[in-house]
Amino acid sequence: MKMPDDVELPSYRDTVRMEWVDYNGHLRDASYMLIFSLATDALIERIGLPAAVREARSRSIYTLEAHINYLRETREGAEVRVDMRVLGHDAKRLHLYLEMFADGRPEPAAACEQMLAHVDTRVPHSVPFDDDVAGQVHALAAAHRALPPPRYAGRLIGLPAQAPGKSART
Amino acid sequence: MKMPDDVELPSYRDTVRMEWVDYNGHLRDASYMLIFSLATDALIERIGLPAAVREARSRSIYTLEAHINYLRETREGAEVRVDMRVLGHDAKRLHLYLEMFADGRPEPAAACEQMLAHVDTRVPHSVPFDDDVAGQVHALAAAHRALPPPRYAGRLIGLPAQAPGKSART
Numbered sequence A, B: 001m002k003m004p005d006d007v008e009l010p011s012y013r014d015t016v017r018m019e020w021v022d023y024n025g026h027l028r029d030a031s032y033m034l035i036f037s038l039a040t041d042a043l044i045e046r047i048g049l050p051a052a053v054r055e056a057r058s059r060s061i062y063t064l065e066a067h068i069n070y071l072r073e074t075r076e077g078a079e080v081r082v083d084m085r086v087l088g089h090d091a092k093r094l095h096l097y098l099e100m101f102a103d104g105r106p107e108p109a110a111a112c113e114q115m116l117a118h119v120d121t122r123v124p125h126s127v128p129f130d131d132d133v134a135g136q137v138h139a140l141a142a143a144h145r146a147l148p149p150p151r152y153a154g155r156l157i158g159l160p161a162q163a164p165g166k167s168a169r170t
Helices: A029-046 A051-057 A131-144 A164-169 B029-046 B051-057 B131-144 B164-169
Strands: A011-015 A059-070 A079-089 A093-102 A110-120 B011-015 B059-070 B079-089 B093-102 B110-120
Touching: A011 A029, A029 A059, A029 A079, A029 A093, A029 A110, A029 B029, A029 B059, A051 A059, A059 B029, A079 A131, B011 B029, B029 B059, B029 B079, B029 B093, B029 B110, B051 B059, B079 B131
Parallel strands: none
Antiparallel strands: A011 A079, A059 A110, A059 B059, A079 A093, A093 A110, B011 B079, B059 B110, B079 B093, B093 B110
16 A cells, blocks of 8 residues: 555654663664653643643543553663554544654664543543544544554464464473 | 462562652653663562673563553552562563552552563673573463463453444544
């Protein structure tokens, strides 16, 4: 399936900081999640929920679930870009897919799938997106619907099942 | 299924630090992953791969994939405990399940499933566990085999499929 040329994905850019890497100078697993989290913060602003609006309306976005695939090592100082897609949504939830690229390389260094919920912080409980925000969500979802299926989404974690004899013995 | 009384899970304890919470004082999503990552570091030591051994043998453990379920808010200063189980393994890989509990509450605040790989850092490529480490992995896996199935493992992220009419219109 050809990538439509006219779809520009929302993206987030950052530089891998010293405090994000381990003693080998590699981005540690939790820091990939931090970069994806900062990217998601940018997307939340993009759909009309910057901090000032969230505070004024007593709204927040909670992460319900996240799934990361670690694909390539990333070093301190690397310039990273996270591209984001809306895979689905309902009245209260947003299903996102994010890919992180380092130093302009074409193959992703990591991929992340997330399910987010829109919450009224006074309750706190999930509530439908307000109309203006829902409009932004619909617009992104409609623009991203034509994209090819994401490579690292809808995945289960697991090892191939062992033969019954083997699992009974060990 | 009754929890066998004689299985003591490896666990990791920490306190939620100021730099791990957001402006509302809640543990942010990436910091849950950091706590799970620190817990995994402790398990890696437990199976015989502390930093000194990893360095002497040119071994490392890479995270291939992680899946987090966020279940409850957690505040700065909370005392957290992460219980860890081996769900499966092969010669080179370890499939873990972790649950985080805050302030001694019985219901988990988050759960995490991870797939790890044992790597020769000189190549770098995944290689079989050395015999002594494999022995520790087998022992943990055997002790954990009798436990009831984990509640938040083997999960897909997704929303219920929309009715065709609806998805065609929006």
